[in-house]
Amino acid sequence: MASSSVPANIVEWLARTTNKDFAHFVSISHGSLNEAITFLVLAEKLAYTTKAESWKLVQDFEELASMLSVFRKTLSQNS
Numbered sequence: 665m666a667s668s669s670v671p672a673n674i675v676e677w678l679a680r681t682t683n684k685d686f687a688h689f690v691s692i693s694h695g696s697l698n699e700a701i702t703f704l705v706l707a708e709k710l711a712y713t714t715k716a717e718s719w720k721l722v723q724d725f726e727e728l729a730s731m732l733s734v735f736r737k738t739l740s741q742n743s
Contacts, residue, residue, distance in 0.1 A: 669696040670728075687739035694732045701725045 708718035
């Protein structure tokens with residue numbers, strides 16, 4: 665569920681009009697991404713996934729988190 669809220673929160677800004685609003689929803693998406701990482705770590709600890717599988721996904725999610733941080737900062741600077 666957390667992973668699906670990442671793009672949903674970004675799209676939610678369409679009802680808004682400012683970069684400040686958009687940055688807020690990107691920030692919420694960033695939080696959802698961190699939540700998804702937590703669930704991946706838990707899934708690995710509970711043996712629902714292997715360490716290699718969860719590690720790859722965590723790396724991908726961390727890369728996305730970094731991109732969202734830069735995007736949010738850029739939006740905040742331009743508002």
